[in-house]
Amino acid sequence: MHIVMVECNPNGIAGIANALELGHRVTLISADPDFYLNASPLAKDAYAHPNCHVIKSEQAFSIDALVQLVKEVHAANEVHGVTTYSEYHTVHAASVARALGLPGLSVEGALNARHKHRTRLALRDTPGVRQPRFAHVEDPAQIEAAIREVGFPCVVKPSDGTASLHVLHLTNEDELQAYLADLAKVADYGRGVTRIPDLLVEEFVTGELVSVxxxxxxxxxxxxxxxxxxxxxxxxxxxxxxxxxxxxxxxxxxxxxxxxxxxxxxxxxxxxxxxxxxxxxxxxxxxxxxxxxxxxxxxxxxxxxxxxxxxxxxxxxxxxxxxxxxFPGEVIATGRWFGSPVEGELKAIDFTALKELPGYHDALGYREPGRPVSKLSRSNFDWLGHVVFTGADRDEAHGRAEAALDHIGVEVAVKVAR
Missing domain, CATH: 3.30.470.20 (ATP-grasp fold, B domain)
Known part of the structure; x- marks a missing residue:
């Protein structure tokens, strides 16, 4: 069968590789296919597979252009399914699936989940669903009124963000102005993904974070x-x-x-x-x-x-x-990400000492030696890699993964000002 993947994410290349292994045809539409070649060790072989078709389209983030493109793909080679692993493209995949009459999330549902202000507004009066106090900001000029409504401390976030990018805990007016100045420089998130102006100002809520x-x-x-x-x-x-x-x-x-x-x-x-x-x-x-x-x-x-x-x-x-x-099984798996304490050029990541530790499953570096690395400071995009360990329960798996971080060797060359 033929599946269209609207963008992806680096780890999701494994899904494309598995689909190809099962004999499916995969068309990946991306504004920047080379992004995955640089971010996933599986991408090169996936791209070279005879059943994989990679389409580079700078208009992939335009829903109308994307729908037209996939209709052309469908006319030449019938498409049986449309999906994405990319948070930025859930509405796009839903729109294309609807246009082709294929299974998919409703466009309305995709929009309500994708844009955080829509989530808050749609669920504001839903019995049994607790939400933080919030204010929806459609224009930066409204931000001060929103802050007065919610109060400090608060959390400010772009409505269409992901990976904790540009999400900040604010405690005073000076921090707010610095945040807005930085955010004003961000017109897009890369790979053709434009940013909408909407922001959310939310009450700062304390407590463990989990996901279902x-x-x-x-x-x-x-x-x-x-x-x-x-x-x-x-x-x-x-x-x-x-x-x-x-x-x-x-x-x-x-x-x-x-x-x-x-x-x-x-x-x-x-x-x-x-x-x-x-x-x-x-x-x-x-x-x-x-x-x-x-x-x-x-x-x-x-x-x-x-x-x-x-x-x-x-x-x-x-x-x-x-x-x-x-569903989770009897063996519990946990992962820990790590980054660099300084900005510089990556020289090496050494996982050798991990392989003899109890519960070790795998480890992976996300950057090749010789590439620049940022200091782990702002978002998930600062990660350098991860380790995965298993245990008989959550506590054991946690303890093993945390201890393993001390056994990772990271060498970074730092420029010294003279």
């Missing part, structure tokens, strides 16, 4: 699969530094029940869904909703624990097949 991974099947049934815990860096930014996929959290029943209300309230009616919650003293509070499979290393953790590859199940679902569901 779920899937809405073709008949509309929502299945809650498991919970992913999150380890975050300190203020003022919110960088994800670790994740564990498991079942058995003490608030699992309440989280799963709220997750069903959130999905229904947003009109999310198809596909894998990643929904984040703060666990406060008063119970779960909705953080945000993503109308796609969870990103980063979590799909790999799901496969290790449950034996089912969620990347491939995303494709199977889009093709109209009944997917296998990646």
């Amino acid at each position: 991974e779920s899937v809405v099947l073709a008949d509309g049934t929502l299945v809650n699969l498991g919970i992913t815990d999150r380890t975050l860096s300190g203020f003022p930014y919110f960088i994800e530094m670790g994740a564990t996929y498991f079942r058995g959290h003490s608030l699992e029943a309440e989280l799963f029940a709220m997750n069903e209300k959130v999905s229904a309230g947003l009109g999310i009616d198809f596909g894998f869904i990643h929904t984040e919650y703060f666990l406060t003293a008063d119970g779960p509070v909705l953080c945000e909703v993503n109308g796609r499979l969870v990103g980063g290393i979590v799909p790999a953790l799901m496969k290790i624990s449950g034996g089912v590859d969620p990347y491939l199940e995303v494709i199977r679902l889009a093709l109209g097949e009944t997917p296998e569901l990646p």
Whole structure:
């Protein structure tokens, strides 16, 4: 069968590779296909596969242009499914699927999840769904009124952001002005992804951050699969530094029940869904909703624990097949990301000492030697790599992964001012 992938993400190239291995044809449409060649060791072989067709289109972020392009692809070689692993392109994939009459998330549901202000507004009066106090800012000129409404401390974020990019904890007016000055320089997120002007100002909510991974099947049934815990860096930014996929959290029943209300309230009616919650003293509070499979290393953790590859199940679902569901198993897998303490040129990453540690599963560096690296400071895009460890339970897996970070060798050349 023929699947169209609207953009991807570096780890998602594994899904394309698996689909090709099963004999499917894959057309990847991207504004910058070389991005994946530089970010994924699997991309080169996937691109070279006879059943893989890569289309470079600088107009891929224009929905009208994308729909027309896929219609042309469909006319030449019938398309049986459309999907994406990219947060930036969930609305695009939904729009193309609708245009071709193929399975997909409703465009309205995709928009409600993709734009954080729409999530807040759509669920504002939904019984049983707690949200932070918030103000929607359509123009930067409204920001001061929004701050007065919500108050300091608060969190400001772009409505269409992802990977914690440009999400900041603010405590005073000077920090706000510096944030707005920096954000004004950001017209796009790269690869042709333009930024909308909408912002959210939200009450700062304290508590553990977790996500519920779920899937809405073709008949509309929502299945809650498991919970992913999150380890975050300190203020003022919110960088994800670790994740564990498991079942058995003490608030699992309440989280799963709220997750069903959130999905229904947003009109999310198809596909894998990643929904984040703060666990406060008063119970779960909705953080945000993503109308796609969870990103980063979590799909790999799901496969290790449950034996089912969620990347491939995303494709199977889009093709109209009944997917296998990646529920957590008895073995618990956890991952930790790491970065550089300084900006410079990467010389080497050495994982040799990790391989003899109990529970070691794998480790991966995201940058080649000789490439510039940023200081781990602002967002998930500052990651240098990850490690994955397993354990009999969450505590054991956590402890092993945390201890392993001290055994990674990172060599960075730093320019010294004279």
